[in-house]
Amino acid sequence: MPIDAAKALAAEPRSREIAWDHKDVQLYHLGIGAGRPATDPGELRYTLESRLHVLPAFATVAGSGSPGVISGLSMPGIEVDLARVLHGGQSLTLHRPIPVAGTATATGRIAAVYDKVKAAILVLRTEVTDADGPLWTGDAQIFVRGEGGWGGDRGPSTPLEPPAGDPDLTVERPTREDQALLYRLSGDWNPLHADPDFAKSAGFDRPILHGLCTYGMTLKAVVDTLLDGDVTRVCGYTTRFAGVVYPGETLRIRMWRQPGAVRVAVSAVREPDEAPVLTDTIVEHA
Template structure:
């Protein structure tokens, strides 16, 4: 059944109650590779309760009630699609203030746009989370639905963010543990594509692939640690397009171009943005994340 764009856009927003504890944050951080090396003070701020800094990408799993709120889009009126045709195309998070290690919030989700790409449709799910002190974050999740285009709708924006034509200021290699996907899935995304070899083979992959949002978190952490001196509170927004897959056991190479470049060791440098790419080293840096930008203050 085709997507009824008008009905999906007119549907009332859905509200979901979210709650999380430091344990949820710790598990998420371990799931994206924090804590290596285990005695490094710069790593301990991600894995010990008494000094816990929360990476903004935790917002994609906070509350463990449908990662990034994807279920709210696929269950919206006017959206009746084959789940095997759905791909997570892109993700953006805007932070209104640093995320607390423990909290409770209300997330309001709605289909904000439906674009016609010809052979596919793109659903944009907008989720806004707020607690008793006010807004926490706004996220846009883009879902690419194969075979649902051609309904005569707007094609929508496709603004690429090309890597600058110069050598990156920073390059960080992050090894993906063989069991990384098994650990990350405990934060809420239990899709068998990331754990079951037989299911992955049916989907056309040689073995289970890492979650796109896991790569998303790994890349953000690398940029925060490398460019922003580990200060998670400086991140204002983070957007990325999922350009390909990385397999557990491979190495993610993250190339970073800060604009402008913060002064070394300065925690008070002015704002700017970081253009970033990520690729799988063992496969000639096959693209994993593209059109990726972190805005910081």
């Protein structure tokens, strides 16, 4: 069996040192569409080093892709075909605001392996700490088609209740035709997002946009609108990737303030067919 769940779960955590600076942060922000309009004061907070703050979703690429999908596939007990792999979901817990530049230790392990019969889901947990203590914890859910059916734990399967009523805010965010090429410079080199032949072998008409790119775009939309542009208010962010976006398409992002709670429910669909892109999405904030 390509996935040995017991071996993967028993493997020792792997630690590595990561580092980033303002250039990495700026490149990431540009990769998720920041800087339009280029002279907008709100956008300069993402692009100009003298005003820079860090969108918490940067954690998914800090130190060249931690937590990354491909890194999880090198864990003991896991041997799969990259063409069968999709990023199924992502969650982040922020323990402190992410500094513009820093060094830290990222420790990764397989926290769970779920048998969905026709697929397997790997949960790659990455905990990042620096000299001052914990910075963030991330869980990447890695969906591997055709690798289930060994009789293992099915895992959680109850979706969140959809938000009731009309959204408090709806915004549209266009993607660029070259956005995947720019975003991948932050560390996710999966050819699915750049190589047309590889994309076709994986069942797509052409290269698709990274799920984590839409993840970052969506969080930026929430921060820029409902959170008054204050990235430090974000405490947690979780989503399930429900569909693909092709570079050049437009996202429609809907947001619902949750009554009596410090969180925002979010959905993202692609235009014009309203196909779901992100579901079960929650931004927790201070």
